[in-house]
Amino acid sequence: MTDVAETNKRARFVPGQPDMWAFVLFETLVFTAYFGFYLFYRARSPELFLHSQAQLDLRVGVFNTLVLLLSSWSVARCVQSSRAGAYRAALRDVYITAACAAVFLSSKMFEWARLVRLGDGVDSNDFSTYYFFLTGIHFVHLLIGFVVLGIVVYQLRSPERRSQELVETCATYWHTVDFLWVLIFALLYVVR
Amino acid sequence: MKVEFNKRLLVVWLILASLTLAYVWIDHSVDGSPRPSVVITSSVIVIALVKVRIIFREFMEVRQAPALLCRLTDAWVVLIGVSLFTCYIVGLMGK
Numbered sequence: 001m002t003d004v005a006e007t008n009k010r011a012r013f014v015p016g017q018p019d020m021w022a023f024v025l026f027e028t029l030v031f032t033a034y035f036g037f038y039l040f041y042r043a044r045s046p047e048l049f050l051h052s053q054a055q056l057d058l059r060v061g062v063f064n065t066l067v068l069l070l071s072s073w074s075v076a077r078c079v080q081s082s083r084a085g086a087y088r089a090a091l092r093d094v095y096i097t098a099a100c101a102a103v104f105l106s107s108k109m110f111e112w113a114r115l116v117r118l119g120d121g122v123d124s125n126d127f128s129t130y131y132f133f134l135t136g137i138h139f140v141h142l143l144i145g146f147v148v149l150g151i152v153v154y155q156l157r158s159p160e161r162r163s164q165e166l167v168e169t170c171a172t173y174w175h176t177v178d179f180l181w182v183l184i185f186a187l188l189y190v191v192r
Numbered sequence: 193m194k195v196e197f198n199k200r201l202l203v204v205w206l207i208l209a210s211l212t213l214a215y216v217w218i219d220h221s222v223d224g225s226p227r228p229s230v231v232i233t234s235s236v237i238v239i240a241l242v243k244v245r246i247i248f249r250e251f252m253e254v255r256q257a258p259a260l261l262c263r264l265t266d267a268w269v270v271l272i273g274v275s276l277f278t279c280y281i282v283g284l285m286g287k
Contacts, residue, residue: 014261015253021261025268032272036279043283046228054226058219065212073205076251077198086195172252179247183272186240190215192222192229 015079016169024176031180035187038130042191045126050192052127055120057111061189064107065181071100072178075171078152082167087156090167094152097174101142101149108139134184141177148173204250211243230284237276245269
């Protein structure tokens with residue numbers, strides 16, 4: 001083996017704690033099951049789902065997705081800054097992430113309120129049930145994400161507490177919330 | 193300490209944003225006749241899976257992780273795709 005190959009092998013690392021990766025893969029499977037049921041029932045009664053889907057504003061979905069992608073980018077920068085020892089920049093990136101998450105949550109609550117005003121409740125029809133269930137459970141994951149970001153801030157603020165592994169673990173959770181939304185957005189707002 | 197701006201992450205975000213905006217284009221292309229479409233549904237799912245893989249590889253740093261994690265996350269993306277398409281096709285057949 002060449003020196004370069006050996007160096008590459010040594011440089012490879014699992015970002016964060018392996019337990020978090022087990023959680024990520026498990027959580028993805030659970031959501032895949034939800035998505036599978038949704039697509040199954042959607043394929044069986046496409047007109048009903050299309051009719052209800054028309055109430056959603058694609059622009060709001062796109063905006064929310066871009067905001068969450070921004071938050072993911074910001075957390076990725078936080079991990080790199082923290083790794084480089086630039087803790088002030090890392091803290092700034094966590095605050096940007098939290099701000100993006102707050103924008104997403106506000107936008108989501110406005111969208112829910114608008115749909116309810118239009119007469120679309122949780123039990124209005126199958127599409128609405130899936131819409132409120134999937135966005136609701138994602139909302140809960142995002143709220144947990146605020147706690148996770150709080151842990152990163154707590155870690156970064158004091159030199160005695162700083163743990164790169166924990167920062168990476170928290171970032172891994174945050175990215176999971178992001179990619180789950182990427183799938184939810186595609187399935188609820190765009191598929192036909 | 194100052195940290196150098198990572199252009200790669202910016203490019204990744206721009207690609208993800210472009211793929212998101214591609215949905216707007218897809219939506220506009222069928223606005224006149226909002227009918228069920230297997231082609232659009234399949235394209236949308238594939239784009240979403242590509243985005244998930246990019247997030248895994250770039251934002252979650254799987255690109256720099258040991259081969260096992262790389263293969264595991266790739267397998268997971270394939271697993272999601274196969275599950276979604278299977279459920280969709282089974283639903284279509286039972287219509």
